[in-house]
Amino acid sequence: MQREEAGDLLAFMAVAGERSFTRAAAKLGTSQSALSHTVRRLETRLGLRLLARTTRSVALTEAGERLLRTIGPAFAEIDGGLAALGDLRDKPAGTIRMTTSEHAAHSVLWPVLGPLLRSHPDLHIELAIDSGFTDIVAERFDAGVRLGESIAKDMVAVRIGPELRMAVVGAPSYFAQHPKPKTPQDLAEQRCINLRLPTAGGLYAWELEKGARDLHVRVDGQLVFNSMRMIVRAALDGLGLACVLEDLVAEQLASGALVRVLSDWCPPFAGYHLYYPSRRQPSAAFALVVEALRYREGP
Template identity: 50%
Template sequence: MRWAVLRAYDPAMSIEHRRDVIRDLTTFVVVARELNFTRAAAKLGVTQSALSYTIKVLEERIGVRLLTRTTRSVGLTEAGERLLDEAGRHLDGIEQVLTCISGHNDRPAGMVRIVASDHIAASVIQPAMVDVLTRYPEINLELLIDNAMADIVAERCDAGVRLGDHLASDMIVLPLGPELRMAAVATPAYFEAHGRPRMPADLNGHNCLAFRMQSVGNLYAWEFEKDGKVVSVRPQGQFVSNDPAQILVAALKGVGIAFMKEISVQAYLEDGRLERVMEDWCPGFGRYCLYYPAAKQPTAAFEVVLDTLRDGLQ
């Protein structure tokens, strides 16, 4: 296929022709990564018919099929996979060089893409990024929410933030903030009406607000530890959600006891809307980490984002 591409795109081609080549390859890479013409067209700001025509012309020029298309799906042929690997890598390299160059201006500038779970995005990234976007209008931030620990290279993100530091060896991992703890919390009114549990066994009979994990569909078991003794409690209660924000709302309304990361409820503990119980059964269990490919050259904009996240979690 490589020779077919070289025959189709002569090095002596005109500047206009070269522009067409770059445009066609860029279009193909977006379609190949999305594997969806509707999403790719929206990303490129063109119609689906124009997108289909561009891919058709590209395939005719190089003389091979790049995509397999049905009424329901889009896939890559072997040639398409090879072209995506080569063209995607080079186009990403060009974009990175341009971003690095723009990042050497007097003020940091350019796009920074970060992937994180919804909880980390809300509790860690958003509060820190407000300051960045306000102080540096030339920096653009794209925040991708993914609770399944997305591949940041495949998603073309600059970095990810997640709990724990067990990552591939080709990633640079930077701890953010202090060690995390869980907290069993409810409103003062709830505890006044139903009593305050002092140990995990006391949770029996309490209205425990349960979290259903999206990845496996099971209820998250509440795990406690004290003096080397580990106790796991399956929460029983009237309310279950796969969204921690909804569980927090229910706890604030006095429905029952929630078991959440301390960082998520700290503000409510400080203003008295929530109180915690069994604090001595909730040791630290890990910390947030920012990670990015070791081969990546951080831009000035990325350094600003990293420093702001670190400062916000100290």
């Protein structure tokens, strides 16, 4: 492969990852016109159209998707090999890129990464907050953070947080006008606050479980958000029942600002895990981050 060809492939990966020539050009430190010329040169050499361009968006063609799947792992392996050279230094150094949800970043990652960065000045961390699922190989992330039950089998998964629970909650002002639900079926008569999912764009079906019964309940109400924190705020204002992560409302439950119902239908489930490709060659910096984040049960 010629040096120019490698540069063209990297330019294509940047545009494919950002889905935008403008953002990719800013990321690469070049002009949009120069980047567009580079990608067209690659398409001409291959005799294939890799990107479908419109005035508002950039999408991958079938050929583009196949190329990205082919070269993404190869470049990720090269990045891993280069990062591994950091092992020859006296101190762990380099940049670790991770994709994570906002809740995981606040509750699990930052309490560990903040102190770690202060004690290792040559370590650099980039966190991309994204509630959807990201192809960490194609997008050239070192690792991702997601719930343990949603990680692909071909990834190495390291537990980095405790078990989680959902909580169905409402404000006292809401329950002053509505009876407390005693079963999931009672939710049909309640005003509930819906969560819009980031991936397919559908509404989250409340996942309730008791013994051998596993229910996915579709609820209805006046409000839909794509933010759990806004759902909590609306619940505090008495505008409906909410189904959110328990730790988001721990203080409000303790103070009585929110009241919990259906707690026997909300068992614990697998918490956050850090995951990365099994073929990855870990650098000293990456190994340091993984070990620092690894969850350890208390006494």
